[in-house]
Each structure stands twice: as C-alpha cells, then as structure tokens.
Amino acid sequence: MKSFDLVEPATLDEAIALLDSQDRSVRAIAGGTALMLMMKTRLFQPTRLVSLRQLDGDLRGIRVNEGGGLRIGAMTSLAELEYSPLLAGTYPVMSQALRTLSNIRIRNVATLGGHLAHGDPHMDLPPILLTLGGRISAVSRRGRRWIPISDFFVGYYQTSLAKDELITAVDVPGQSPGVYCWYEKFTARSADDWPTVGVAVWYSVDSNVITEARIAVSAATERPMRIAVAEALLINAPATRQVFSKAADAAADEVQPIADLHGSASYKREMVRVHVRRALEHALNSRSNGAG
Amino acid sequence: MAAHYTESAAKVVEPPSKIKRKAPGSGQVKRSVRRLESKAKVDGSAEYIYNLSLPGMLYGKIARSSIPHGKILSIDATAALAIEGVHAVITGEDIRRLIPDPYYGPAFHDQPILALDKVRYAGEPVAVVLAADPHVAEEAADLIAVEYDPLEPVFDEVAASKAGAPIIHDRLRPAATFPDLKYLQGRSGTNVALSGRVRRGDLEKGFRESDHIFEHTFRNGKVIHAPLEPFVTLAEMNGPDGLTIHTASQSPSFVRSEVSRLLGWPENRVRVRTAFLGGGFGGKLYIKLEALVAACALLVRKPVRIALTMEEQFYTITKHGATVRLKTGAKKDGRIVAREVETWWNGGAYADIGPRVAQKSGLTSAGPYDIENIAIDSHAIYTNEPPAGALRGFGVSQVVWAYESQADIIARALKIDPLEFRRRNILREGRPHATGMLMTDVDIDAILDRLAERMEWDRPLDHGSGTIRRGRGIAIGIKACVAPTTSVAMVNIYGDGSCGICCSTVDMGQGSDTAMAQIAGELLGVSAEAIRVIHPDTDVTPYDMATLGSRSTYHMGNAVRHAAEDARAQLLRIAATALQTDIDELECRDGAVLTRSGARMSRQITPFWMLGGAGAEIEVDTETGRIRVTKLVNVGDAGSAINPDIVERQLIGAGTMQFGFTIFEEMIINEGQVVNASFADYKIPGMLDLPDDLTGELVEVPHRHGPFGAKGIGETGMFCVSPAIGNALYDAIEVRVMEMPLTPERVLRALRQAQDRPLTSD
Amino acid sequence: MKETYRRTIRFKLNGRPAIAEIATHETLVEVLQRDFSLFGARESCGQGLCGCCTALVNGIAVSGCLYLAAFVDGAEVMTVEGLASGNELHPIQQSFVANCAFQCGFCTPGFILMTKELLDRHPHPTTDEIRHYLSGNLCRCAAYPDIVHAVEAVSGARKV
Known part of the structure; x- marks a missing residue:
C-alpha cells in the first residue's frame, strides 16, 4: 500500500467537508475491512481517507423508532448487531444471517454502513433489508436525504450513494405480527465461502392465504434485487409447496445470473429455483416472524 | 533388503563421571510424547524464517508475467526506478551476468531464475524490485513495463503431448544429478519431459483371456498446497566469498548443492538454514525462491528478503492436474488379469520434480493388486500453466482416484461386493509387485478388515429418500517410498550429559523433532523431552536428501538410531575400560561423544510399502448436488508407530486436506490465468466443513528394517479419500463423476444428465 | 515522505505503554513485528480469512492484516505473547498443549486469541458454539478436532 492522508474528524460536519464529490481517491473509511482488501491489491489507492471512527455518538447504536421499527447507526459494527437483543427481538432473520456473515473478526470491525456502501452483490444483509423495507440516511454538504433501500443498489458494486455522501443510519420499519421471514444462503464450496445465491423472503398470511410477499435474490445476480413476478404469484395464493414452487420457477426464469467462481449461470439459475422455494418453506416452518 | 552401512568416528573429550543412565529400551518409542516445541508454538516464540529480518536488508x-506464453521484447524499469526508495531492479539479464547459465530445477535445469528471452506461464517472475521498504518495492513492481510478443499457448496436458502442439521448451535439459534421465538430454520438439514405463507379463494375452474389459478416463483438477507460512527466503553475504541462505525449505541440503552449482562455487561456501516450517506439504521442496534471493543479494551485496503473498503461492507451485486412462480386463469371478494405465501429468511450464512424480507414481499406478499382465505409461507434460511439483503423496492420490473409482465400477458390474472384490485381487506378502519387487511387511487384509469393522460394512445402509440420499464407499491405495536416498545424523552427548541431535530433517508440523528425540532417547536412556533437536543448518547438521515422501521416520529415524547406538556403544566401551563397572549402572560426567552415521538404501523401488485405505459415508442433496461427508475413516499402516498420537493426527490431517481437494478445492485457470489466486476465491476446509465423524486408524505391521519397526505415514492419509467419497456418491445416487473435485455443480450436472434433463452449459 | 503520512501512536501493548512511529498505510501486524519484535500475529492469507494475524484490540479480536496501525492509537492491544503470566502459560495455552491442538503451529496463536475472546464472551460455550466461533480460523494441517477438544477442555464445555 501507498501512504495517504488519514484524517479523523470529530464531527459529522467536518467529515463530510473532507469528502470530495469529484476525486475518486478520497473516501471515507469505517471498519475498513473491504476497503483494506482493495487497497492491499492496489485496486484502490487513496490519497485521503476520512476515518469515521471518532464519530461515535449518533452514528453508533440501535434505537427504537416510532412505529416499532429500529434506527441503526451506520457505524454500528456487525458484531454489535449480531449480539443485540433488540435486533434479535425485532428482526431475528437479521440476527440469524449475521452469524454466518464472513467471520467474527470481520464482524467485530466491519460496520453496517460500510457493508451497504460497498455494494458487493454477495453481501448477506442487503437482500434481507430489501424484504424488510426501510431507508438509508445519506448526508453530504447538500444536507440529508433518505434513500429507499429499494433504490439503493443500482448495479454491480454500484449504489446510489454519491462520492461525497455518507451513510449515517438505516431505518427499518416495524414488522406486523404474522409475517414470515427467512434468509437462505447457499455456499457451493466451504461453509465460509461467498454465497452462490442468497434468498430473502418476507410474506404475510391471513387465513392461509398470502396477502403480501417480497422475495429478494443476491449473489447470483449483479445486484441484490426483488423479484416482482415471483412475488405476484404468491399474493392471494395459499401458502403451499406447489405455490412456492411456482414462485421459485418464476424467479428462476426471471433472474439473469452472473457466472463466477461460485457457479455457472445455469447452475445459479437452478439454485435460485431451489433456494427461493426452500426459503419460502423454511420461513413457514420456522415461524421466524419479522415482528418477533 | 536394504543395505545399510554405518561409518563412525568418536572422540572422547572428558573423563566419565556421575550422571546416571538408564539402560536402553527405556519406553521412549511407541509412546505419545507431546511435541518438544509445544510451549513455543502456543506462546508465539516458535522460530520461523518468516520472523527473520537482517540488518540493512532489502x-x-x-x-510477474501477465501472459502465459510469449517472447520478451523489452523490460522497462524506468518508472519503477523513479520511485523514491527503490534500490534496484533486477531482471533475468542481470542474473545472467552473475550466473551464465541461470537455469535450475531438481529434475531438469529448465527454470530460469528470472524469465529469460521468453515467458512460459502467466505469473512467471520477470523482474524483482529491491527496496528498504516493502511497500515501496510493491508499488514499484507494479510499474515495471514488459513488452511481449505473444506465442500460442497450450494448457491441456493431453493436447500438449500431441504432435503439433506449441512447444514450450526448445530442448530438454535433464539434471545431471539423475543419471537415469540423461538419455533425454537435448531432445527437442516435444512437451513430453519424460515417459515412465512398466511392463509385466503379456498385456494383449491378458485382455484376450478376460471375460470383461473396462475402459475409463478420469481427471484430477489442479489444487495447491497453501501452507499458512508464506514462502520466505533471506540471503546475505557471509564474508567476502560466502553466502548464507535462511529459508523456509523442506530441503536445505538440496538448496545448498543447487545454489552452489548455479554459482560455480564449492558447496562449503554456501550455508543454508531453516527453522520450523509453517506447513510445507511438498510445496517448499527443492528450490523455490532461494536461487533468486541469493542472486539478488550477491548482485547488490546487501541482505535481501523475499516473502510471497498467498496470491503468489498460486504462481509458484501446484499439485499436478492429471488425466488417467485405465483399461482393465477381469474374469467373471472378479480376478483382474490385465491392466493398462496411461497417465498424462500437467506439469506446467517448468518440470520442478514433476518427471519424478510421473515416474514414481506411475510405478504403483496399477494399484495394490496382484495382476499378471500390466502396462503402465506415465507422461510428464509441459504446459503453459504454473509449475506443478510434489504434493503430499507425490502423484499417488491422482492415480488412486482413477483405479479405485474403476475398482468400484468393476465390482458393481460383476455384482461383487466392493470389499470382497478387493480381497480377491490384493497383493499379499511375498507376491511380486508390477515392478517385480516382492511385497514384504505388508498386510492389506488387515487394512480391509479394519475398514470393514469401522464402516460396519456388513450392516445395510439406509440410502435415504426425497432430496437427501446416502451412500458409502471404500478405497485402498499403495505408494512406494523414495529410494535410494541418504540421511545422515549426528548425536552429541554434551559435557553435562545432555543430548542434542543434529539432523537436516525439517519439522514442518509432522513432529519429526519429537520422533527423532524419541528414537535417540530410547537408545540413550534419556527422556525424549530432554533431548534437543538442532534445526537444519548445512554448516552444522549433516546431509539429508530432503523432508519428503514420508521418508524421514524411516531414513532419518534409522540414521539417528545408528548414531545413538554408536554413541551408546562408545559410552559403554569407555565405561567398561575406565571404570570396569556394569553397563546398566554406568555413571559418567562431562562425557562427550560425537558420532556419525549414514543409511543408504538399495536400488529397490522402495524401502517400505506405504498402504492405506479409506471409507466414507456421505449425504447428497439431489437438488443442489452438494455432498456432506458424514463419516470418513482413514486407515494407514504405520509399521510400529514411534508416536501413535502424532501418527493418528497425520492421518486425520492428510485426510482432511484430501477431503478439501475432493469436494471443493480447485484452481480455476482460464486461458493460463489463475482466476482464484486467494483464500477469498480458493477455499480450504475450515472447522464447519469437516466430516461429522472423522477418524485416523492405525494398522501396525512392523517393518523389519524400520527404526523400531516404524514406517513413514505423512502421506498415507491422502491416497484413498477421493475415490472413497466418489464411490459413496455412486452408492447414493448411481451417478459416477469422473473428474475431481466433486463440486455441487459437477455432481448436479452429472445427476441431471443421468436423469435426461441436463443443465445448459453456460 | 509527506509529514501527514506519518504519525506517532501511543497505546497499551500487552499491558505496557507502547509508542511507535508509523506511516498511515501500515497495518497492525506489520508494526507489531517491525517495532516490537512480536511475531505471534503473522500475516498469511492477507485477507482476514485465516486468522493467523489475530490480535485483540480493546478485548475484541481483529485481523491485524486488515487493521490500520493508526487505529490502535489510544487502544489496548493484546497479542499471544501477552497471555502467559511470567513462565506460567494461560489455561488456554496449557489446554492447547495438553490436547496436541497444533502441528506446524503457524495458525495456533490466532486460534488461541479467538478462544480467549470466545471465553470472555461465553465462559461455557457448547461444542457447536466453539466450532462456530472458530470457523473463521484456518489450519492447513487440519488439527481442528484437537483444537475443539482443547477449547472444550479449558471451558468445561458440554457436548451437544
């Protein structure tokens, strides 16, 4: 690695003043686990890193929002999330996914903001957040804006965050009782591998009929994304294996998988089919509902 | 069988006196002594070459080359040299000024210290940047601009062996150290570095007499050693005309002789030392970085250190990918009467020890079976991929994958239980092996018995239903240990009666320090824990061929045994004459004895046979193709184990490594470019990947010449894991996958093919 | 080198005050080795995946190869060298020795420090928790079963 200016502002205003909308070699660093990998392989050579580590305060921690949802500070480490009873009680599907997200040392250091801003399609929390709904608070010299999570991931390692914007928090809405959630992660090689496919599902059932449904796929595709055609097949249908299979088939037909080390495109398509169905089934069986 | 000879020299320094010595046979061997270095390995103080820096070093x-095959038109270091802090940039031409013929290698002198004239694989070293700050060197290395004229590359080993393939080396350059390769000198227009042959009986007659003939081709992907300690070498001038090399190497003696040869120096001017190795597995054998670092240090006359990153390991040495064609003729009753084996070894761009791998594993590639008619051809092939060399088993696991998969195919076709099929064919004590050498001190029945017992082979297996199917499989394998070779050991008894062993065996985790101390301790009546093993330093420790091929317990163990026996005999002689006391009651003080002993092996292909077996039970997810190994039993014949605990752990460790190679480890090389050269992209087994039930099982068939009956076992656990799992896969879903590794995608594709609803090929 | 590229960090290292002159791009494991001759944390995969470079920062396990040295300014750092008290090995270290939980030993300090963090958080983990917790550390010699036994033994873990 090459040397760079490392600045550690004490306030958010100072931090955003140090970012630069034009200069790609200036970036914020939080836990830095992903950024360091890019720097070590010289994919990214910063001239200035703006460390967010001194900005604890509001940026760190989990609070209950109005409506029973949570506001999670962007600098909250993934381990803090993993061990949070509040998170476990509100979104057990997230707590569960965090257990197998990379490894403990990475989770000890990596932050939620960094996890999202990296835009890596293999990450575990983005598909879950796509199904839970929510919004991301982005702050720059121009002020704060809320980006709906559904608008955040725009392409392969691309997000809608501007170069000079910082994520400060993520709002996740409260979940109504009776919602079924699950995250299914399939690794084709070792247990700690990046997933071949990740599938998050969220649906509510009333009198054995599905009233609302969200399905998000990651890793197989260039970005984490909702699969609307599959969701549509679930709504107003009974929560049965046949229905789940039809939705899974539709999802498999809809996705445009990217071949990589974790599988060819056709294998990934097949794995989308298998794991969408399994996620829907597991959600029902586990009764792991979003409202705890 | 083995012709040992012992030479001794003794010097008594001081008169004997008061330390009480126990008689030999003091319970040091066949005891699970904890590793001597235990404390150092848990408190961070264990010495690895990785830890070393030298004053003033660069x-x-x-x-590295960005293309797999091409002529070097120019190397422009201007931008690199412009970086503040860069001390020098060294290219192949600079090295040629120091070493006129800078080509090295254990089998062939074919590998340039830095690329000369052309590059032969993507990742080949082309230049070195030297700087006092490693980050500066790294930054500058990115700025070296090389212009190439690309040549057509060839990657597949079978294609490369055919006429008309692009030629990678103009002519073959076998090393003089192997007289049997001399006939290859100067051969040109071929990528076949060497073809090994074995013929026995009359193959055609055997096939004519067969009731059934089976012919299959099996493939092994490329995998990598990935020791966690990086490859690391430091070199420094030692006075005006000497050189010291500190290196994480399994073969310090070879490094000394090869670097001396390159420099045209006598060996006594080159000193090579090692410490503990953070894993080797065959990767750190022969020469890797040593010639390069030595040349750099001599050119700039400063100490130089090069440590590779994990990524660079993938450009340095791999296990051989291999294609194995197997044609077997059998009688109705399952007796194998004829077998033809042809193997093409993907050796990559430089031979390293590949020709020896091809030759040696070829010898046993018909399996541990008693077959009258055999033809074996084993071809070491150059391709434009990273070089392949020795990896824990020296080619054996690749051929076992083939012959034990086929054994299962034949047994099933003839409706014979796979275990019974093997019983009808195995080589037994006193029978001739394909090479004509007689089988001695072997008992494959005992291995099969143990497998049957541990796998509960007589009990039917629930094959499951729905999307999870279960199956089980077994396999057995054979390897010849390396021969002839030399190991020399010295045992010192110091003035206070404490004891030190000087030997050049490298402890890379296999526990050799402990085993050697046990052997010496047994004879000297000293507890193993009290003995110090001095780590390889070619100025101090005597010659050893290398730490490889499960040879150290046997060869070095014997040398240590002879040395210790000699030392003891001398002590006793002194006592007898000076004190006229009973041997068992000998007391001495300030006594020092120096003795030396060597063991050389006969010309037979192996000093002892290595035999193993494995059994696996698995579950297969028929929707994803993912295999979960629920049980893995690895049986190995250790002779009489010197240290049973360590030996068992060798079986488990090797079995786990091969388990990784079997179910997911694979280097993905696309048009010569390694695309997964990191632990993010090349996965090795972790805690959660292990088989649920994983055991190593010792079968102890004592060896008549082994030290206290011991045989080597470091590799045995590798042989049979892959076909055991592959055979279990067939048992579960009746699908045969011919190519390793058995990744979920490969399994699912084979299954869907069999179901006539194939996955598309994109 | 530009002045802003360099800085002085002050921190506690294995219980003792420490000071180092570093460059901004240098990692914790580099500085531990170069400035303090501590080699228990060692870089292997370079990607935070193998655990060989593990150090505890304020009691939390981090990958020293992905952690900027600048970030330990003001922190408490512990390496495997700080675990024993005098000549007495820490019980975790003793258990690794007693259970032969290593071969080449290169990964061992990382496993030991991860175990330290595990037992600080969960003094009596189940076997599954042990395996889960240590799943981010790699051992190419595959001493895994013995490592699990060592942690079970020192924590009195029950089998599940």
Whole structure:
C-alpha cells in the first residue's frame, strides 16, 4: 500500500467537508475491512481517507423508532448487531444471517454502513433489508436525504450513494405480527465461502392465504434485487409447496445470473429455483416472524 | 533388503563421571510424547524464517508475467526506478551476468531464475524490485513495463503431448544429478519431459483371456498446497566469498548443492538454514525462491528478503492436474488379469520434480493388486500453466482416484461386493509387485478388515429418500517410498550429559523433532523431552536428501538410531575400560561423544510399502448436488508407530486436506490465468466443513528394517479419500463423476444428465 | 515522505505503554513485528480469512492484516505473547498443549486469541458454539478436532 492522508474528524460536519464529490481517491473509511482488501491489491489507492471512527455518538447504536421499527447507526459494527437483543427481538432473520456473515473478526470491525456502501452483490444483509423495507440516511454538504433501500443498489458494486455522501443510519420499519421471514444462503464450496445465491423472503398470511410477499435474490445476480413476478404469484395464493414452487420457477426464469467462481449461470439459475422455494418453506416452518 | 552401512568416528573429550543412565529400551518409542516445541508454538516464540529480518536488508517484490506464453521484447524499469526508495531492479539479464547459465530445477535445469528471452506461464517472475521498504518495492513492481510478443499457448496436458502442439521448451535439459534421465538430454520438439514405463507379463494375452474389459478416463483438477507460512527466503553475504541462505525449505541440503552449482562455487561456501516450517506439504521442496534471493543479494551485496503473498503461492507451485486412462480386463469371478494405465501429468511450464512424480507414481499406478499382465505409461507434460511439483503423496492420490473409482465400477458390474472384490485381487506378502519387487511387511487384509469393522460394512445402509440420499464407499491405495536416498545424523552427548541431535530433517508440523528425540532417547536412556533437536543448518547438521515422501521416520529415524547406538556403544566401551563397572549402572560426567552415521538404501523401488485405505459415508442433496461427508475413516499402516498420537493426527490431517481437494478445492485457470489466486476465491476446509465423524486408524505391521519397526505415514492419509467419497456418491445416487473435485455443480450436472434433463452449459 | 503520512501512536501493548512511529498505510501486524519484535500475529492469507494475524484490540479480536496501525492509537492491544503470566502459560495455552491442538503451529496463536475472546464472551460455550466461533480460523494441517477438544477442555464445555 501507498501512504495517504488519514484524517479523523470529530464531527459529522467536518467529515463530510473532507469528502470530495469529484476525486475518486478520497473516501471515507469505517471498519475498513473491504476497503483494506482493495487497497492491499492496489485496486484502490487513496490519497485521503476520512476515518469515521471518532464519530461515535449518533452514528453508533440501535434505537427504537416510532412505529416499532429500529434506527441503526451506520457505524454500528456487525458484531454489535449480531449480539443485540433488540435486533434479535425485532428482526431475528437479521440476527440469524449475521452469524454466518464472513467471520467474527470481520464482524467485530466491519460496520453496517460500510457493508451497504460497498455494494458487493454477495453481501448477506442487503437482500434481507430489501424484504424488510426501510431507508438509508445519506448526508453530504447538500444536507440529508433518505434513500429507499429499494433504490439503493443500482448495479454491480454500484449504489446510489454519491462520492461525497455518507451513510449515517438505516431505518427499518416495524414488522406486523404474522409475517414470515427467512434468509437462505447457499455456499457451493466451504461453509465460509461467498454465497452462490442468497434468498430473502418476507410474506404475510391471513387465513392461509398470502396477502403480501417480497422475495429478494443476491449473489447470483449483479445486484441484490426483488423479484416482482415471483412475488405476484404468491399474493392471494395459499401458502403451499406447489405455490412456492411456482414462485421459485418464476424467479428462476426471471433472474439473469452472473457466472463466477461460485457457479455457472445455469447452475445459479437452478439454485435460485431451489433456494427461493426452500426459503419460502423454511420461513413457514420456522415461524421466524419479522415482528418477533 | 536394504543395505545399510554405518561409518563412525568418536572422540572422547572428558573423563566419565556421575550422571546416571538408564539402560536402553527405556519406553521412549511407541509412546505419545507431546511435541518438544509445544510451549513455543502456543506462546508465539516458535522460530520461523518468516520472523527473520537482517540488518540493512532489502525487501524484494517480484514483477510477474501477465501472459502465459510469449517472447520478451523489452523490460522497462524506468518508472519503477523513479520511485523514491527503490534500490534496484533486477531482471533475468542481470542474473545472467552473475550466473551464465541461470537455469535450475531438481529434475531438469529448465527454470530460469528470472524469465529469460521468453515467458512460459502467466505469473512467471520477470523482474524483482529491491527496496528498504516493502511497500515501496510493491508499488514499484507494479510499474515495471514488459513488452511481449505473444506465442500460442497450450494448457491441456493431453493436447500438449500431441504432435503439433506449441512447444514450450526448445530442448530438454535433464539434471545431471539423475543419471537415469540423461538419455533425454537435448531432445527437442516435444512437451513430453519424460515417459515412465512398466511392463509385466503379456498385456494383449491378458485382455484376450478376460471375460470383461473396462475402459475409463478420469481427471484430477489442479489444487495447491497453501501452507499458512508464506514462502520466505533471506540471503546475505557471509564474508567476502560466502553466502548464507535462511529459508523456509523442506530441503536445505538440496538448496545448498543447487545454489552452489548455479554459482560455480564449492558447496562449503554456501550455508543454508531453516527453522520450523509453517506447513510445507511438498510445496517448499527443492528450490523455490532461494536461487533468486541469493542472486539478488550477491548482485547488490546487501541482505535481501523475499516473502510471497498467498496470491503468489498460486504462481509458484501446484499439485499436478492429471488425466488417467485405465483399461482393465477381469474374469467373471472378479480376478483382474490385465491392466493398462496411461497417465498424462500437467506439469506446467517448468518440470520442478514433476518427471519424478510421473515416474514414481506411475510405478504403483496399477494399484495394490496382484495382476499378471500390466502396462503402465506415465507422461510428464509441459504446459503453459504454473509449475506443478510434489504434493503430499507425490502423484499417488491422482492415480488412486482413477483405479479405485474403476475398482468400484468393476465390482458393481460383476455384482461383487466392493470389499470382497478387493480381497480377491490384493497383493499379499511375498507376491511380486508390477515392478517385480516382492511385497514384504505388508498386510492389506488387515487394512480391509479394519475398514470393514469401522464402516460396519456388513450392516445395510439406509440410502435415504426425497432430496437427501446416502451412500458409502471404500478405497485402498499403495505408494512406494523414495529410494535410494541418504540421511545422515549426528548425536552429541554434551559435557553435562545432555543430548542434542543434529539432523537436516525439517519439522514442518509432522513432529519429526519429537520422533527423532524419541528414537535417540530410547537408545540413550534419556527422556525424549530432554533431548534437543538442532534445526537444519548445512554448516552444522549433516546431509539429508530432503523432508519428503514420508521418508524421514524411516531414513532419518534409522540414521539417528545408528548414531545413538554408536554413541551408546562408545559410552559403554569407555565405561567398561575406565571404570570396569556394569553397563546398566554406568555413571559418567562431562562425557562427550560425537558420532556419525549414514543409511543408504538399495536400488529397490522402495524401502517400505506405504498402504492405506479409506471409507466414507456421505449425504447428497439431489437438488443442489452438494455432498456432506458424514463419516470418513482413514486407515494407514504405520509399521510400529514411534508416536501413535502424532501418527493418528497425520492421518486425520492428510485426510482432511484430501477431503478439501475432493469436494471443493480447485484452481480455476482460464486461458493460463489463475482466476482464484486467494483464500477469498480458493477455499480450504475450515472447522464447519469437516466430516461429522472423522477418524485416523492405525494398522501396525512392523517393518523389519524400520527404526523400531516404524514406517513413514505423512502421506498415507491422502491416497484413498477421493475415490472413497466418489464411490459413496455412486452408492447414493448411481451417478459416477469422473473428474475431481466433486463440486455441487459437477455432481448436479452429472445427476441431471443421468436423469435426461441436463443443465445448459453456460 | 509527506509529514501527514506519518504519525506517532501511543497505546497499551500487552499491558505496557507502547509508542511507535508509523506511516498511515501500515497495518497492525506489520508494526507489531517491525517495532516490537512480536511475531505471534503473522500475516498469511492477507485477507482476514485465516486468522493467523489475530490480535485483540480493546478485548475484541481483529485481523491485524486488515487493521490500520493508526487505529490502535489510544487502544489496548493484546497479542499471544501477552497471555502467559511470567513462565506460567494461560489455561488456554496449557489446554492447547495438553490436547496436541497444533502441528506446524503457524495458525495456533490466532486460534488461541479467538478462544480467549470466545471465553470472555461465553465462559461455557457448547461444542457447536466453539466450532462456530472458530470457523473463521484456518489450519492447513487440519488439527481442528484437537483444537475443539482443547477449547472444550479449558471451558468445561458440554457436548451437544
């Protein structure tokens, strides 16, 4: 690695003043686990890193929002999330996914903001957040804006965050009782591998009929994304294996998988089919509902 | 069988006196002594070459070829040299000024220290940047601009062996150290570095007499050693005309002789030392970085250190990918009467020890079976991929994958239980092996018995239903240990009666320090824990061929045994004459005895046979193709184990490594470019991947010449894991996958093919 | 080198005050080795995946190869060298020795420090928790079963 200016502002205003909308070699660093990998392989050579580590305060921690949802500070480490009873009680599907997200040392250091801003399609929390709904608070010299999570991931390692914007928090809405959630992660090689496919599902059932449904796929595709055609097949249908299979088939037909080390495109398509169905089934069986 | 000879020299320094010595046979061997270095390995103080820095040293960073095959038109280091802090940039031409013929290698002198004239694989070292700051060297190495004229590359080993393939080396350059390769000198227009042959009986007659003939081709992907300690070498001038090399190497003696040869120096001017190795597995054998670092240090006359990153390991040495064609003729009753084996070894761009791998594993590639008619051809092939060399088993696991998969196919076709099929065919004590050498001190029945017992082979297996199917499989394998070779050991008894062993065996985790101390301790009546093993330093420790091929317990163990026996005999002689006391009651003080002993092996292909077996039970997810190994039993014949605990752990460790190679480890090489050269992209087994039930099982068939009956076992656990799992896969879903590794995608594709609803090929 | 590229960090290292002159791009494991001759944390995969470079920062396990040295300014750092008290090995270290939980030993300090963090958080983990917790550390010699036994033994873990 090459040397760079490392600045550690004490306030958010100072931090955003140090970012630069034009200069790609200036970036914020939080836990830095992903950024360091890019720097070590010289994919990214910063001239200035703006460390967010001194900005604890509001940026760190989990609070209950109005409506029973949570506001999670962007600098909250993934381990803090993993061990949070509040998170476990509100979104057990997230707590569960965090257990197998990379490894403990990475989770000890990596932050939620960094996890999202990296835009890596293999990450575990983005598909879950796509199904839970929510919004991301982005702050720059121009002020704060809320980006709906559904608008955040725009392409392969691309997000809608501007170069000079910082994520400060993520709002996740409260979940109504009776919602079924699950995250299914399939690794084709070792247990700690990046997933071949990740599938998050969220649906509510009333009198054995599905009233609302969200399905998000990651890793197989260039970005984490909702699969609307599959969701549509679930709504107003009974929560049965046949229905789940039809939705899974539709999802498999809809996705445009990217071949990589974790599988060819056709294998990934097949794995989308298998794991969408399994996620829907597991959600029902586990009764792991979003409202705890 | 083995012709040992012992030479001794003794010097008594001081008169004997008061330390009480126990008689030999003091319970040091066949005891699970804890590793001597235990404390150092848990408190961070264990010495690895990785830890070493030298005053005033420069860090080297290698710039590597970006293309798999091409002529070098120019190397422009201007931008690199412009970086503040860069001390020098070294290219192949600079090295040629120091070493006129800078080509090295254990079998062939074919590998340039830095690329000369052309590059032969993507990742080949082309230049080195030296700087006092490693980050500066790294930054500058990126800026070295090389212009190439690309040549057509060839990657597949079978294609490369055919006429008309692009030629990678103009002519073959076998090393003089192997007289049997001399006939290859100067051969040109071929990528076949060597073809090994074995003929026995009359193959055609055997096939004519067969009731059934089976012919299959099996493939092994390329995998990598990935020791966690990086490859690391430091070199420094030692006075005006000497050189000291500190290196994480399994073969310090070979490094000394090869670097001396390159420099045209006598060996006594080159000193090579090692410490503990953070894993080797065959990767750190022969020469890797040593010639390069030595040349850099001599050119700039400063100490130089080069340590590879994990990524660079993938450009340095791999296990051989291999294609194995197997044609077997059998009688109705399952007796194998004829077998033809042809193997093509993907050796990559430089031979390293590949020709020996091809030759040696070829010898046993018909399996541990008693077959009258055999033809074996084993071809070491150059391709434009990273070089392949020895990896824990020396080619044996690749051929076992083939012959034990086929054994299962034949047994099933003839409706014979796979275990019974093997019983009808195995080589037994006193029978001739394909090479004509007689089988001695072997008992494959005992291995099969143990497998049957541990796998509960007589009990039917629930094959499951729905999307999870279960199956089980077994396999057995054979390897010849390396021969002839030399190991020399010295046992010192110091003035206070404490004891030190000087030997050049490298402890890379296999526990050799402990085993050697046990052997010496047994004879000297000293507890193993009290003995110090001095680590390889070619100025101090005597010659050893190398730490490889499960040879150290046997060869070095014997040398240590002879040395200790000699030392003891001398002590007793002194006591008898000076004190006229009973041997068992000998007391002495300030006594020092120096003795030396060597063991050389006969010309037979192996000093002892290595035999193993494995059994696996698995579950297969028929929707994803994912295999979960629920049980893995690895049986190995250790002779009489010197240290049973360590031996068992060798079986488990090797079995786990091969388990990784079997179910997911694979280097993905696309048009010569390694695309997964990191632990993010090349996965090795972790805690959660292990088989639920994983055991190593010792079968102890004592060896008549082994030290206290011991045989080597470091590799045995590798042989049979892959076909055991592959055979279990067939048992579960009746699908045969011919190519390793058995990744979920490969399994699912084979299954869907069999179901006539194939996955598309994109 | 530009002045802003360099800085002085002050921190506690294995219980003792420490000071180092570093460059901004240098990692914790580099500085531990170069400035303090501590080699228990060692870089292997370079990607935070193998655990060989593990150090505890304020009691939390981090990958020293992905952690900027600048970030330990003001922190408490512990390496495997700080675990024993005098000549007495820490019980975790003793258990690794007693259970032969290593071969080449290169990964061992990382496993030991991860175990330290595990037992600080969960003094009596189940076997599954042990395996889960240590799943981010790699051992190419595959001493895994013995490592699990060592942690079970020192924590009195029950089998599940």
